[in-house]
Amino acid sequence: MSKIGIPRSLAYFIYFPFWKTFFEELNQEVIVSSPTTRDILDDGVREAVNDACIPIKLYHGHVADLASKVDYIFCPRLVSVRKHGDFGTETFCPKFLGLPDMVRLAMDNLPPIIDVRVDLKQGKDELLNVCSQVGELLGKSEAEIKKAYQRALLVQKRFKKLLSQNMMPEEAIEILFANGERKPLLIQPDLQIAVVGYPYAIYDDYINGRILSLLEKENVRVYTQDMLSDKMMNRQARNLPKSMFWYFSNRAVYGALHFMQQKNIDGIIHITAFACGPDSIVDRLLEIEARRHGQIPYLAIAVDEHTGDAGVRTRVEAFLDMLRFRRDKS
Numbered sequence: 001m002s003k004i005g006i007p008r009s010l011a012y013f014i015y016f017p018f019w020k021t022f023f024e025e026l027n028q029e030v031i032v033s034s035p036t037t038r039d040i041l042d043d044g045v046r047e048a049v050n051d052a053c054i055p056i057k058l059y060h061g062h063v064a065d066l067a068s069k070v071d072y073i074f075c076p077r078l079v080s081v082r083k084h085g086d087f088g089t090e091t092f093c094p095k096f097l098g099l100p101d102m103v104r105l106a107m108d109n110l111p112p113i114i115d116v117r118v119d120l121k122q123g124k125d126e127l128l129n130v131c132s133q134v135g136e137l138l139g140k141s142e143a144e145i146k147k148a149y150q151r152a153l154l155v156q157k158r159f160k161k162l163l164s165q166n167m168m169p170e171e172a173i174e175i176l177f178a179n180g181e182r183k184p185l186l187i188q189p190d191l192q193i194a195v196v197g198y199p200y201a202i203y204d205d206y207i208n209g210r211i212l213s214l215l216e217k218e219n220v221r222v223y224t225q226d227m228l229s230d231k232m233m234n235r236q237a238r239n240l241p242k243s244m245f246w247y248f249s250n251r252a253v254y255g256a257l258h259f260m261q262q263k264n265i266d267g268i269i270h271i272t273a274f275a276c277g278p279d280s281i282v283d284r285l286l287e288i289e290a291r292r293h294g295q296i297p298y299l300a301i302a303v304d305e306h307t308g309d310a311g312v313r314t315r316v317e318a319f320l321d322m323l324r325f326r327r328d329k330s
């Protein structure tokens with residue numbers, strides 16, 4: 001049995017249930033890096049190239065956290081998960097495409113990296129091909145791999161269903177793998193807000209200044225784009241003259257557009273990553289769309305390695321005050 005390390009960062013928040021199930025069905029032990037701390041972030045900043053965005057630096061910190069504890073680091077080269085966009089060219093952002101190389105070149109003393117290429121626009125059997133490559137590397141038979149793959153698909157489907165019931169990924173992961181219980185929903189929320197952005201910016205509580213916890217304390221019900229079905233998202237894609245090239249950027253935009261059309265949503269918060277090229281376009285587009293959709297209140301919060309809870313709290317509290325004032329006045 002090998003120990004497979006999965007960094008708690010980037011695609012972890014969306015695809016972890018699939019890969020955890022797949023590896024465990026193949027009798028491997030899955031070790032996840034610890035939730036982000038100042039030390040993990042500092043390690044990442046030290047290890048990664050200087051001009052990388054904060055999520056990529058943080059990913060390096062999570063790899064460092066795992067390096068001495070595991071036999072392999074699972075760091076796939078995420079290229080695409082669907083054929084979408086103009087001419088079917090949607091991909092992950094270039095940093096994802098080069099991630100295994102960045103990690104390997106920047107860091108010393110790493111265990112072997114499983115850097116399988118995931119390019120699902122190639123066809124419907126591609127995910128099974130990817131799993132076969134990983135399984136063969138671990139010395140597993142075709143039958144074992146296929147069984148693990150099918151089980152992983154089922155668990156991932158259950159995960160998506162939990163998210164669609166307004167659950168956050170970590171809570172859904174707890175329920176799937178640790179007999180966790182669902183947190184009770186706010187019965188009478190004071191406000192309802194959509195928080196959109198990259199999953200690794202929204203759900204990493206440390207890096208975004210604990211914004212979700214803060215909103216919960218303020219009696220705000222939060223929705224994110226990952227609670228929406230593919231059908232709801234793709235409806236928004238059809239309303240745009242053009243989609244973007246990048247998968248996670250498209251999801252943030254489609255999700256925000258969906259929530260801008262919902263009467264029950266009081267405002268939108270976009271969590272954006274400092275030094276992110278794609279986000280400079282996403283943020284401008286969302287600002288324009290928020291104005292077009294009857295001036296729905298819109299707040300962008302950029303996170304970087306210096307983001308502190310106090311700065312985020314001040315901005316979010318001011319935003320909530322403004323929303324309450326607006327509501328009470330109408």
Ligand code: SF4
Nearest residue numbers: 053093095273276277
């Ligand atoms: S989309 Fe932006 S934040 Fe995400 S990895 Fe790429 S550059 Fe970094």
